[in-house]
Amino acid sequence: xxxxxxxxxxxxxxxxxxxxxxxxxxxxxxxxxxxxxxxxxxxxxxxxxxxxxxxxxxxxxxxxxxxxxxxxxxxxxxxxxxxxxxxxxxxxxxxxxxxxxxxxxxxxxxxxxxxxxxxxxxxxxxxxxxxxxxxxxxxxxxxxxxxxxxxxxxxxxxxxxxxxxxxxxxxxxxxxxxxxxxxxxxxxxxxxxxxxxxxxxxxxxxxxxxxxxxxxxxxxxxxxxxxxxxxxxxxxxxxxxxxxxxxxxxxxxxxxxxxxxxxxxxxxxxxxxxxxxxxxxxxxxxxxxxxxxxxxxxxxxxxxxxxxxxxxxxxxxxxxxxxxxxxxxxxxxxxxxxxxxxxxxxxxxxxxxxxxxxxxxxxxxxxxxxxxxxxxxxxxxxxxxxxxxxxxxxxxxxxxxxxxxxxxxxxxxxxxxxxxxxxxxxxxxxxxxxxxxxxxxxxxxxxxxxxxxxxxxxxxxxxxxxxxxxxxxxxxxxxxxxxxxxxxxxx
Numbered sequence: 262x263x264x265x266x267x268x269x270x271x272x273x274x275x276x277x278x279x280x281x282x283x284x285x286x287x288x289x290x291x292x293x294x295x296x297x298x299x300x301x302x303x304x305x306x307x308x309x310x311x312x313x314x315x316x317x318x319x320x321x322x323x324x325x326x327x328x329x330x331x332x333x334x335x336x337x338x339x340x341x342x343x344x345x346x347x348x349x350x351x352x353x354x355x356x357x358x359x360x361x362x363x364x365x366x367x368x369x370x371x372x373x374x375x376x377x378x379x380x381x382x383x384x385x386x387x388x389x390x391x392x393x394x395x396x397x398x399x400x401x402x403x404x405x406x407x408x409x410x411x412x413x414x415x416x417x418x419x420x421x422x423x424x425x426x427x428x429x430x431x432x433x434x435x436x437x438x439x440x441x442x443x444x445x446x447x448x449x450x451x452x453x454x455x456x457x458x459x460x461x462x463x464x465x466x467x468x469x470x471x472x473x474x475x476x477x478x479x480x481x482x483x484x485x486x487x488x489x490x491x492x493x494x495x496x497x498x499x500x501x502x503x504x505x506x507x508x509x510x511x512x513x514x515x516x517x518x519x520x521x522x523x524x525x526x527x528x529x530x531x532x533x534x535x536x537x538x539x540x541x542x543x544x545x546x547x548x549x550x551x552x553x554x555x556x557x558x559x560x561x562x563x564x565x566x567x568x569x570x571x572x573x574x575x576x577x578x579x580x581x582x583x584x585x586x587x588x589x590x591x592x593x594x595x596x597x598x599x600x601x602x603x604x605x606x607x608x609x610x611x612x613x614x615x616x617x618x619x620x621x622x623x624x625x626x627x628x629x630x631x632x633x634x635x636x637x638x639x640x641x642x643x644x645x646x647x648x649x650x651x652x653x654x655x656x657x658x659x660x661x662x663x664x665x666x667x668x669x670x671x672x673x674x675x676x677x678x679x680x681x682x683x684x685x686x687x688x689x690x691x692x693x694x695x696x697x698x699x700x701x702x703x704x705x706x707x708x709x710x711x712x713x714x715x716x717x718x719x720x721x722x723x724x725x726x727x728x729x730x731x732x733x734x735x736x737x738x739x740x741x742x743x744x745x746x747x748x749x750x751x752x
Contacts, residue, residue, distance in 0.1 A: 293335035309722040338663035359604035365640040375509040393485040399434040409466035471611035537620040696747040703748030
């Protein structure tokens with residue numbers, strides 16, 4: 262889960278916290294009817310996705326194209342909402358529910374843990390003194406603690422790790438370099454970056470989230486010294502940020518552990534292993550097509566869903582009403598589990614696995630699903646569902662969904678349009694007419710807009726350890742219009 266926390270804080274800390282649930286004026290970039298585009302929306306939709314070439318720079322013209330594109334998306338969503346014959350999509354409702362609840366859990370972490378961290382000068386100084394260090398280690402990944410303990414004994418008797426690796430797998434033990442800012446588990450990080458390490462010291466075994474164990478042998482290390490005052494200030498700030506993340510994460514995990522303490526989940530082996538077989542078939546099929554799905558996502562394909570893993574079992578061997586597990590004495594049927602997956606797809610701790618490992622990883626994924634359900638209950642109790650950030654995040658994904666549905670209808674009627682340029686030529690006059698028709702509903706804060714600075718770096722940002730890994734929707738390829746000749750200004 263560690264990788265997620267930094268992104269979580271970026272997601273919800275761009276603006277100062279407010280105790281009430283009203284949207285601060287300073288975060289509003291534009292209004293389209295009742296929908297809002299925040300400054301953060303503008304920046305994240307520009308920098309955390311792949312922008313098309315016609316608006317990839319940070320100049321004023323390209324910034325106006327970006328703003329027009331985001332406003333256009335809202336306008337198309339308005340058009341979709343006006344249609345009375347739009348069918349209600351239960352799966353989309355559940356997707357949006359899942360998105361909302363993920364945002365609630367992330368905001369819970371940001372506000373209740375990250376923002377409340379206090380660091381002492383001693384903590385910061387000790388960390389700063391080690392922050393330029395890079396450690397070279399040999400390592401072995403081992404299936405269980407018993408084997409790890411035996412290898413530890415062999416090493417203590419003078420047998421090198423290379424020799425042990427050569428006997429088990431042939432060749433020398435793999436080597437990697439780990440710097441202070443590497444996202445290693447805290448246990449490993451604390452062991453490597455201490456005053457007590459020496460060359461040849463064996464560290465571990467450390468248990469991974471996937472249940473395997475790691476042994477590390479210290480080969481060497483070197484320290485990089487920052488010379489300029491500017492570099493030292495940046496390093497100090499980065500160290501503070503890393504320690505804050507670490508401390509917040511530990512507090513959060515302890516709270517979650519307390520929340521789940523005493524709660525029991527029992528799997529029904531007769532049904533679970535049948536279910537796991539069907540799930541494995543789906544998982545490895547999906548896993549093999551991830552590259553293709555990513556390519557589609559880059560081009561804003563309206564049929565792409567960013568769910569990591571969810572499926573419905575349709576098999577005569579598995580009755581949907583069969584009980585697959587009991588949680589706190591309450592039975593969960595296969596049907597109930599599959600329903601939960603529609604708003605919270607499985608998240609696997611181990612991203613790469615063999616089929617033989619799948620059932621064990623599935624068990625952990627079910628446990629993590631139940632954990633998130635319990636955390637979400639706490640979030641509702643604390644009113645995070647009413648927070649303006651959560652509401653706007655939900656609104657963004659809802660409007661994107663409506664826009665894509667509307668556009669899919671247009672594409673179906675215009676199948677002769679086969680490339681991006683043709684599509685933009687087709688869409689530009691449609692967007693112009695929508696801007697004109699809804700001009701009285703559009704307001705823009707030009708003062709804020711003109712102060713926004715963007716980077717030119719292409720990124721597609723994903724989060725790990727969450728059911729919906731794509732951070733923000735893809736950039737809306739709708740218009741190349743660079744005129745802001747509609748709407749009114751927010752003073």
